[in-house]
Amino acid sequence: MRAIAVAHPNVALIKYWGKRARAGNLPATGSLSLVMGGLATETRVQFDPGRRGDHVLLDGREDADTSARVTACLDQLRQEAGVSYGALVESHNDFPTGAGLASSASGFAALVTAAAGALGLRLAPQRLVEIARLGSGSAPRSLLGGVVLLTNRQDTTVCEQVAAPADWPLEIVVAVTTSGPKATSSREGMAQSEQTSPFYDDWVTTHATDLDAGLGAVRAREFEALAEIAEHNCLKMHAVMMTTRPPLLYWTPATLACLHRIRELRSAGVPVFFTIDAGPQVKAICLPGAAGDVAAALGAVPGVLRILRSPLGEGARLRGHAD
Ligand code: PMV
Numbered sequence: 001m002r003a004i005a006v007a008h009p010n011v012a013l014i015k016y017w018g019k020r021a022r023a024g025n026l027p028a029t030g031s032l033s034l035v036m037g038g039l040a041t042e043t044r045v046q047f048d049p050g051r052r053g054d055h056v057l058l059d060g061r062e063d064a065d066t067s068a069r070v071t072a073c074l075d076q077l078r079q080e081a082g083v084s085y086g087a088l089v090e091s092h093n094d095f096p097t098g099a100g101l102a103s104s105a106s107g108f109a110a111l112v113t114a115a116a117g118a119l120g121l122r123l124a125p126q127r128l129v130e131i132a133r134l135g136s137g138s139a140p141r142s143l144l145g146g147v148v149l150l151t152n153r154q155d156t157t158v159c160e161q162v163a164a165p166a167d168w169p170l171e172i173v174v175a176v177t178t179s180g181p182k183a184t185s186s187r188e189g190m191a192q193s194e195q196t197s198p199f200y201d202d203w204v205t206t207h208a209t210d211l212d213a214g215l216g217a218v219r220a221r222e223f224e225a226l227a228e229i230a231e232h233n234c235l236k237m238h239a240v241m242m243t244t245r246p247p248l249l250y251w252t253p254a255t256l257a258c259l260h261r262i263r264e265l266r267s268a269g270v271p272v273f274f275t276i277d278a279g280p281q282v283k284a285i286c287l288p289g290a291a292g293d294v295a296a297a298l299g300a301v302p303g304v305l306r307i308l309r310s311p312l313g314e315g316a317r318l319r320g321h322a323d
Helices: 064-081 103-118 125-135 139-143 186-196 200-205 207-219 223-242 253-267 291-299
Strands: 002-007 010-014 019-021 031-035 041-048 055-058 086-093 147-152 157-163 171-176 272-275 282-286 306-311 317-322
Touching: 002 103, 010 139, 010 207, 010 223, 010 272, 010 282, 019 186, 031 139, 031 207, 041 103, 055 064, 064 086, 064 103, 064 125, 086 103, 103 125, 103 139, 103 317, 125 139, 125 157, 139 147, 139 157, 157 207, 171 291, 186 200, 186 223, 200 207, 200 223, 207 223, 223 272, 223 282, 253 272, 253 282, 253 291, 282 291, 291 306
Parallel strands: 055 086
Antiparallel strands: 002 041, 002 317, 010 031, 031 147, 041 086, 147 157, 171 282, 171 306, 272 282
């Protein structure tokens, strides 16, 4: 009753920030994301009939908040399998954890894939979407590969692949500007934004237009149009974050310097645009062939600690399966 799964983090081009319901962890808006195949989480789950409760180690450490979310997902899977065993969960990231690189997305996508495999469950993909979402609102997007659309339905969310990695082989260059974990989790930050940002309602009501524009640009492979709407949507989300009380100011001076550098590059004809999640890292999305120049330019920005490069990747999958 053990299995290992691998999943990649994803970066949203049209983002989600805020919930429409706490129960079921339902996002207020849809979202559109790229799976980053160059960064990976590997999660090993072992159920043991003799174990009471779950023991969760994330990069070798225990964390109460993460453990509670893991148990919430595992409870659903235990119910599906009709068992009550505790599990040992060991998860490792090959990139900085909890620092705006979507480790929760890859982590929960890998968790539900490994746990379902360990229990021998053959669940409908939609059921895995719902269980992964309990752990992290962006995790269902890492169950699939390439460009992924998450949309809201009446009482759930659905995910679909819009383009496979080979359909539009975009590359992502990540400028890491700090390696420490962020002070406020996305979940807490969203709750604060919903209650206190004067821009939150506008963010939600204008979102469907952004999502349609982003989706249309991906389907037509119109990079310039995607660049314009993705940067707008990113800055709008950060306007909501910055006007939250207390403010969620994730950017460092290096974050801002990278944004300027990317805008200069695009003005000079390099096909690249930026996006930033709930952290100070900058993700530069590039057309094939541009990533080398972009990586060199961002690597030279003062305050950039390291550069990661990633092609688009596949969805979560089992690696090893025993018992
Ligand atoms: O999946 P969560 O709950 O960690 O929230 C992710 C929120 C953003 O990364 C900021 C945006 C997004 O759509 O991924």
